[in-house]
Amino acid sequence: MTAPVPAHESPPAPPAPSDHTSHALLLDLDGVLLDTRPVMQMAWRKVQELHGVNLPFHDYERHLGREFGDIMQRLGVTDAETVRRTHEAESVAAAHLAQEFTGIIEMLHAFVAADWRLGVVTSKHVDRTAPLLARLGCPFATARTSAGAGRTKPAPDPLLLALVDLGVDPAAAVYVGDMAVDQESAARAGVAYTRTGWGYGQLTAPAPKTTVSPEELLRLLLPAKQLVEGSKV
Ligand SMILES: [Mg+2]
Structure with missing residues (x-):
């Protein structure tokens, strides 16, 4: 398994400017990937x-x-x-x-198999983030933490910087979070937002799209054709 990128210092080389077809799944850490x-x-x-x-x-x-x-x-x-x-x-x-939520690792690998680029966007410091991401052993191409440039959530900065790292348009990305600040950050970045029903936040107005399980998130975002093709990888 590819080790996760511990911080933003070594993002992958961005794709060519003409690449506007890639998709990105950006994920918060606490209450999304792991029960911390x-x-x-x-x-x-x-x-x-x-x-x-x-x-x-x-x-x-x-x-x-x-x-x-x-x-x-x-x-x-x-x-x-x-x-x-x-x-x-x-x-x-x-x-x-910390314990990863049931089905999370399988979900992440299904998105990778469907050629989505994965990134973590958290307000945690990198020193606290790295050991938690190491538990997942998943191929995140970038991880934006509070040690990076720009303002922290609810500002849009960490989401936008992650998208720069990944070379993906805001309109082709989804942020998965669990708190109202995650929703605000996504809205200000022009990124679609999905709330985890397994996280720590309370529902706030305007009520965001909420998913009840990693399996449902997969079905919501990936067309059935990609799911079938991904399962063959
Ligand atoms: Mg959270």
């Missing part, structure tokens, strides 16, 4: 213990999708950089608690 709630709960518990942050995990969780510093600001946590170091160290230490 146990990891996040462990890390938040450590933050509570070491820094006296007296806020329940639920308060942190409702801001998921945003960059960590953005969340700390919204929660009124001071000394965010010290807290961040604790949180990142504990997240990396607890990465083994």
Whole structure:
């Protein structure tokens, strides 16, 4: 299996300018590819213990999708950089608690077999993202994290930068996320959006298209002909 690209530093050579036929599937990480709630709960518990942050995990969780510093600001946590170091160290230490959602790996390989280009777009720092992506062992051609250029979600920047990496038009891409900030980022980037019903976010207005399983997402996005051809690869 091809190792995932750990960061945006080595994107593939972009296709020729005339290439406007390729499709891209961009995916958020938490609540889309992997169930990372146990990891996040462990890390938040450590933050509570070491820094006296007296806020329940639920308060942190409702801001998921945003960059960590953005969340700390919204929660009124001071000394965010010290807290961040604790949180990142504990997240990396607890990465083994993450579990890919059922059917995700098969779905990713079906998209690859149908010649879609895959990218990850997350507000996590690359140090926390890399060990989680390594668990999937899937051929992501790019991974845009909070360590990259531009603004983080809900700005459109990481989605647009991932599409530059992949050489795909926004109109030929789909972003799969689970939080309202994912939906906003996709809308501002001009990218179609699909929400995972297995993620962590609550339904918000306007209600996005929601898929209940990786298998259903596959059927929604890939014509039956491509599915049959992909299964032969
Ligand atoms: Mg998410």
